[in-house]
Amino acid sequence: MRTPRVNATIFESSALLALVFSGIDDLAPPLPEQSTGGGPRLLAGVWANLANTVQLHLGDDGSYVSTVAGRSTISKGVYGPDGTGVLLRDESGLRIPVAVTENGLEMAGHQLFRV
Numbered sequence: 001m002r003t004p005r006v007n008a009t010i011f012e013s014s015a016l017l018a019l020v021f022s023g024i025d026d027l028a029p030p031l032p033e034q035s036t037g038g039g040p041r042l043l044a045g046v047w048a049n050l051a052n053t054v055q056l057h058l059g060d061d062g063s064y065v066s067t068v069a070g071r072s073t074i075s076k077g078v079y080g081p082d083g084t085g086v087l088l089r090d091e092s093g094l095r096i097p098v099a100v101t102e103n104g105l106e107m108a109g110h111q112l113f114r115v
Contacts, residue, residue: 043086047105047112054110056098064088066107 044060053069058079066075066088077090079098086105088096098107105112 043100043105046115048115049110049112054107054112055115056105056107056112058086 044058047056047058048054055067057065059065062078062080064077064079075088075090075094077088079086079088081087082097085100086098088098088107090096096107098105101111103111104114
């Protein structure tokens with residue numbers, strides 16, 4: 001009897017989502033236009049998880065940089081409001097929703113706190 005073969009290749013979530021959603025960029029909603037009013041964004045600053053292995057730098061100009069310990073690549077792009085949270089859009093077109101919670105931000109299962 002033949003047993004099923006399981007491919008146990010592990011993808012990081014951003015790479016997997018980029019594979020799944022590649023080629024359908026036109027289906028994703030566009031980010032709202034960035035404000036030119038000059039006022040600083042309420043969430044701008046540095047956010048990190050308790051272990052400091054995930055960091056999110058939100059600029060007051062609508063740009064962001066995200067780092068994860070153990071990954072050689074840095075994610076960067078733009079962000080804007082999305083309902084009650086924020087939507088990050090990296091240079092590859094990947095969109096990452098960030099929820100605003102009572103305690104901070106939640107991104108891809110990580111709870112982030114202002115540093």
